[in-house]
Amino acid sequence: MTQTVATSAGPRFTRVAVAGNPNSGKTTIFNGLTGMRLKVGNYAGVTVERREGRLRGDPTGRTLLVDMPGTYSLAARSLDERIARDVLLGWQPGEPPPDAVIVVLDASNLERNLYLATQILDLNLPVVFLCNMMDIARQRGLTISLSRLAKAFGVPVIPTIGNKSEGLDDIAPALQEALAGPVSLRPFCPMPEAIEQHAAQLGRVLVRHRLADARTARGAALLLLLRPSQVEHEIDEPLPVEVDQALHVARVALAVAGFDDLSSYLVQRRYEWLDERLASVIRYALVRREHLSDRIDHVLTHKVFGLVAFALVMFGMFASIFWLAEPAMGLVETVVSWLQSLVHAKLPEGALSDLLADGIVAGVGNIVVFFPQICLLFLFIALLEDTGYMARAAFLMDRIMRGVGLHGKSFIPLLSSMACTVPGIMATRTIENRRDRLATILVAPLIACSARLPVYFILIALIFPSESVWTKAGVLAAIYLAGILLALGIATLLKKTVLRGPTPMFVMELPPYRLPDPWPVVRVVWDRGRSFLVRAGTFILAASVLLWAIFYWPHSSDLSPAPETHEMLSQALAAPPAGQGGAVAESLPQTLAPKPQALAAASRQLEYSLAGRLGKLIEPAIRPLGYDWRIGVAIIASFTAREIFVSTMGIVYSVDDAGNGSGVLRTRMQAAVRPDGSPVFSKATCLSLLVFYSLAMQCVSTLAVTWRESGSWRWPAFLWGYMAVLAYGAAFVTYHIAAAFGLAA
């Protein structure tokens, strides 16, 4: 995790945290206040995004804004809430406590927004309220007296309309005013005597452990008392033993004093207090006006139209991903092959030029070729989130996801995995519960992604050489369906075993529909895409170089006299992982029309290399699946990306149009025989391979992203392991059943 420590924040910088509910328009305000120069990273040790930037138009020029995760509370019930609390209390590693807090409030929904605000006020930090989306509040018939609001809470209140940048200029002076003002230690929302006493006692323990100071002690103690005891160890870091004991003592004593459901009491008390205060602040129009957003929902969550619209949105999303990503991917492939031939042309022949061209350039190509598809998927996900439709998707699909013990929010990540597992896994960040997020990540690779298509094409062509296109399409559809059903089945299983836990609660806000701001959307797409390139990319690059090495060594120069040999090999390895069917075909032969003898030499080098030897070594293990050593090599090679299977087969069978499933390669594969004269690619073997490639974890990018998102190497290891067992077992059974039907000959 880089960028967690604010290096630019010396002691002379004023640090201001920006807090608020989800959907309060906080992100738009933050962008408006900081402009384009942001530092984006993660909070230490977690995948919660952290953004930081300087306040624009600030006369001192030394005000640093830190964006906090959007939360409804500081109870530390979810990871976001825990981070939000820790940022404010200075408990987050590498994150000094803020000097002031800007609280963004949704004016059309003040009560719930102020619940969080009063928790923050309890910490006695200088606070400024932004009453955001005043226009929507007015449209809804709400009249808000800002002066009374300011008086009731004792803080400056600025009316803003974030998406029109209205009111943002008033924030810097208000911050100065808040920072200069006296710090009041008067308790906001006073609690009954017994609670105040125990909070004070607990506060003193916190001060002793330097977890709080005189200002924040009471508020911090109340937050710890609010935190439900049963979630403590799942999300929260352990507290010092003495604090833990003091907390326990306080809870027991308060239970005896009649507060047996303390956390519920604390919440209710705060809302009661708020309702009293707000009675004079907000006036509601007598006639309830239906907001445009409600009218849109009449259609988009309608029994019939809602589902039709949902299907159209999803279909449109995928159609445009395939349609838009393909040219960009083709471009990446062309540039990669051009660079490779450039390296070979400019550098003297040898291991160095091969490493550079076939290991590094190919490896980088393997990463970059993902980039267009990932960015597009993130673009759509960002648009769905910012318009408010994402919550509706969860609302529409929850009934189905609940059946397998997941949340409606798991639907979009799983669906996105049909295009590419990598952004699908990155899209799980919206799932709050860690177990459910992991369950979603662990089954996403079972959904047939587009990189499997080239492999499916050639295998289906081998199994059904003469059947109609419709049969083949039907088989392909069945494979996709099987992948989805299997993912849901495994999710159920995971939720009952490794990730045991109750079905997550749904309780979810349906925010009003909004027109998304283009700039933040672009920003999110860029940040996430870059994060993939940098973090996962290094891992993928290393794996590609390693793979290159096992195909290159031991090297027999007399076996490969023609320089094209390695280019053939390299191109096979660099075959783009996203593979929209024809993509592989384009990349392989175009740049150099290889001579047949070069192809044959490449084929011989393959057998001679470590990879070839490994293929022979694992042959006994894969023979029960109906495979020979050549298929073994292809399986090893496709560890980085599945579609490499096709190009490896191209080398094995010395064919230069490997990507074309109906071409020479298919004929050669059909004609290939084992030493005993039986065909290598019998129908049984092909069926077994089809099953194996559907189930095995052969995508180093997915592993890299899983490692990054789960924060541990154990989960990718588990993912790889369970899918390997599943693939081997299922391929074994498939082969033997098919053989029993006489399909092995």
Next chain:
Amino acid sequence: MKANVVGSSTLADMTIGMHARVSKVHGQPALRHRLLEMGMTPGCCVRLVRVAPLGDPLDFELRGYHLSLRRDEARNVVVEEL
């Protein structure tokens, strides 16, 4: 999830467009705590706006915003019809 409390109606029993006042919030501590924090506190007025196409979850309006709950969750909130 706690079963329906005998003799009183819950959020899950409401019909579309109906208004009600929350009188009690039951359920597992985590759920109860979450519902309360979202503003579903005793005394608060709630309206059932719509039901998802597949029959679940439900979309409620309270305190000026929309909150969706599953039927199983809604069953834990006891209400008085208005």
